[in-house]
Amino acid sequence: MDSLAFQIKSAALAVGYEKCGIIKIADMAGYEDKLNERMEYLPQTKPFYERFRGFAHLQDTYSWAKSVVVCVEQYGKYQMPDHLQGLVGKAYLFDSRIDEHTAGYQASLQFEAAMQKMGLKTEAKRKFGITAVRWAAVKAGLGIVRRNNFFYTESGSWVHLEAWLIDQELELIDTPTVKACSEHCNRCVKACPTASLAKPYTMNPLSCISFLTTFGGRDLPQETYNAQMGGWIYGCDACQDVCPMNKNRWEATGEFPFLAEISEHISLEKILSMDYELLQQILTAKFFYITKDDVWKWKVNVINAMVNEYQEKYKEAIYAACNNSHAKVRKMAEWAVKKLNLS
Ligand code: SF4
Ligand code: SF4
Known part of the structure; x- marks a missing residue:
């Protein structure tokens, strides 16, 4: 394992990320085939998906970028206000992308600073992502995408993904340990309203x-x-809530900052x-x-x-x-x- 890659992963885990992997920028190219496949199947989605094509051609905008660092943050560990179940999607309740009070936001800043201290040039888009994060996370072997289209680790689908571009060519690929969906399971498809x-x-x-x-x-x-x-x-959480692979994956040990106050x-x-x-x-x-x-x-x-x-x-x-x-x-x-x- 490249020692710089290992240092990056250690820095990510040290600030609280569940997982961290690194892929070469060229590995994003296959994302375009996936986009094309989607648009061919559902032509009406073309205007929606077309704007993501740049995710497969990151060097057009960031000519210096050589690799993508992708991290997993588990959010299925916070207390959920009961009255918001079925009203507001959990990914948004426990969203740390713009809230500086959250551990996730602070972890993101600290991790970025740590990579820069290692001499790396970095770029991220904290709000909407700098690239296709699910694609990058699967390529990095951090987990799998299930039949409901959500990315899963051992923590279920209750995870956020975040990515950075860096100016060094590195690779750090994990091996996912989660089982694939059973071919007989169709619960998510049936649950989609x-x-x-x-x-x-x-x-x-x-x-x-x-x-x-x-x-x-x-x-x-x-x-x-x-x-x-x-x-x-x-x-909406319907296709995640019914998934047996999310059973017992919500740990509810901590309080998410200011959620109790806002939820009132x-x-x-x-x-x-x-x-x-x-x-x-x-x-x-x-x-x-x-x-x-x-x-x-x-x-x-x-x-x-x-x-x-x-x-x-x-x-x-x-x-x-x-x-x-x-x-x-x-x-x-x-x-x-x-x-x-x-x-
Ligand atoms: S259940 Fe259907 S509507 Fe709800 S998040 Fe999943 S795909 Fe979207
Ligand atoms: S509900 Fe079943 S098919 Fe759908 S994602 Fe979960 S395990 Fe896979």
């Missing part, structure tokens, strides 16, 4: 609830899958009645896929969830939303009144 996971390893991102509750789903009254979105208001503000009724400034302050700082300018999207998602899981106590809140200051929210609330036959 929108059939976005149409068959094993094949997911249409445009109909995935994680997309529809964040970047997509901007006209929910007309959205084909609005009923199938159920009670989710940001993200998260309920369908509270979000629908919250003023926009507070919504921006509380939710946008953590759940950054919905930007400050688009916080109305939270209310629209909430009304959709109220319609799908209707209770009498939501009636007044839906009526009140018919007079909301944002036209998108008013339209959604009026749609809900008709859909539920409230008037």
Whole structure:
């Protein structure tokens, strides 16, 4: 093993990463075939996937880059507020990408500084990733991608991945010890509410609830899958929650910084009645896929969830939303009144 590669891995483990591997930059090239395969199977996803093509050609932008360092951070070790189960995806609740209070964010900074101290030039994109991290992690032998498309280590799928480019050609490949999916298991495909996971390893991102509750789903009254979105208001865990390979993989030993405080503000009724400034302050700082300018999207998602899981106590809140200051929210609330036959 190259001693610099070994030093990098030791530095990653020392700051708390579960795993670390290194692949040569040329190993990212195969990612393009995967992208092409996806776009051929689902041509409507072409505009979505096309923007990731650069992940396979990193040297076009970073001519100095020689290798990709990829690390795994386990997040399935924090206490989960019960009332957020089925409402907000766990990857977003325990997201350390932009929150400097979290151990994951600090680990990322420390690890990057350690690599630079070793004389390496580094580059990362902490928010959305500098390359295709699942592809890189599989190539580095850190785990496997299962039939639900999620990356798994021995900790299940409750892990975040992070990647850095470095200017030295190194390689550090692990051997995954996790068992492959049984050919007879189809639980994730069956559990997908929108059939976005149409068959094993094949997911249409445009109909995935994680997309529809964040970047997509901007006209929910007309959205084909609005009923199938159920009670989710940001993200979806259905295909991970049912997976037997995630059974007993959530350890819940620690508290995630400020999650208890933020989660007190998260309920369908509270979000629908919250003023926009507070919504921006509380939710946008953590759940950054919905930007400050688009916080109305939270209310629209909430009304959709109220319609799908209707209770009498939501009636007044839906009526009140018919007079909301944002036209998108008013339209959604009026749609809900008709859909539920409230008037
Ligand atoms: S996250 Fe939800 S909607 Fe997306 S593929 Fe999984 S089960 Fe389907
Ligand atoms: S539910 Fe079954 S098929 Fe799907 S990822 Fe888990 S083990 Fe694999």
